[in-house]
Amino acid sequence: SQQGEEDPQALSIQEGENATMNCSYKTSINNLQWYRQNSGRGLVHLILIRSNEREKHSGRLRVTLDTSKKSSSLLITASRAADTASYFCATAAYSGAGSYQLTFGKGTKLSVIP
Amino acid sequence: EAGVAQSPRYKIIEKRQSVAFWCNPISGHATLYWYQQILGQGPKLLIQFQNNGVVDDSQLPKDRFSAERLKGVDSTLKIQPAKLEDSAVYLCASSSDSGLDTYNEQFFGPGTRLTVL
Numbered sequence: 001s002q003q004g005e006e007d008p009q010a011l012s013i014q015e016g017e018n019a020t021m022n023c024s025y026k027t028s029i030n031n032l033q034w035y036r037q038n039s040g041r042g043l044v045h046l047i048l049i050r051s052n053e054r055e056k057h058s059g060r061l062r063v064t065l066d067t068s069k070k071s072s073s074l075l076i077t078a079s080r081a082a083d084t085a086s087y088f089c090a091t092a093a094y095s096g097a098g099s100y101q102l103t104f105g106k107g108t109k110l111s112v113i114p
Numbered sequence: 115e116a117g118v119a120q121s122p123r124y125k126i127i128e129k130r131q132s133v134a135f136w137c138n139p140i141s142g143h144a145t146l147y148w149y150q151q152i153l154g155q156g157p158k159l160l161i162q163f164q165n166n167g168v169v170d171d172s173q174l175p176k177d178r179f180s181a182e183r184l185k186g187v188d189s190t191l192k193i194q195p196a197k198l199e200d201s202a203v204y205l206c207a208s209s210s211d212s213g214l215d216t217y218n219e220q221f222f223g224p225g226t227r228l229t230v231l
Binding site for chain 2: 104
């Protein structure tokens with residue numbers, strides 16, 4: 001089952017604008033990760049935020065995590081055409097089968113118009 | 115550093131045929147994962163190996179899917195017999211995690227796009 005649910009499903013912005021994507025989940029997590037997928041480079045890890053962290057930055061990316069609301073957001077500042085891709089949040093949680101599992105949402109499709 | 119390698123990149127088969135996918139993880143990564151990604155959805159974990167042992171295969175349809183990781187390096191995923199609903203991209207990933215935690219990122223291969231007719 002897919003735990004993370006991204007919102008919106010699709011987002012279209014002009015180059016230079018900021019893009020914000022949200023992710024909600026249902027169970028307790030160890031950490032939350034964001035991945036990007038495009039046809040050229042496959043699925044690529046962007047950033048990981050642990051359950052005891054509230055905010056993290058990496059270049060033009062800013063991720064927040066609110067464990068009380070079971071939600072996270074990914075902000076991409078000063079977007080570029082090359083940011084056009086699908087963005088997935090993935091929650092790491094104990095699977096009950098002896099390990100932690102990464103569960104992906106359905107993704108947000110971002111289009112950045114030059 | 116070489117990435118995760120997968121082959122073939124594309125495969126078209128008829129239903130009820132069998133198919134196999136191969137994955138070579140990043141050197142030194144103990145944990146290997148196979149995911150299934152249906153069009154419009156996120157990847158779904160099928161099986162997780164640590165070295166050559168299975169950590170989690172709870173979501174693997176074992177009546178038709180099988181996977182192995184001999185010698186704790188390369189891995190193969192097989193479908194026999196294939197059904198129409200198996201059409202998807204099959205992604206292999208590896209990480210330096212121990213298998214008991216997911217503190218680190220997973221590195222994904224380019225995937226194999228399977229079409230079942």
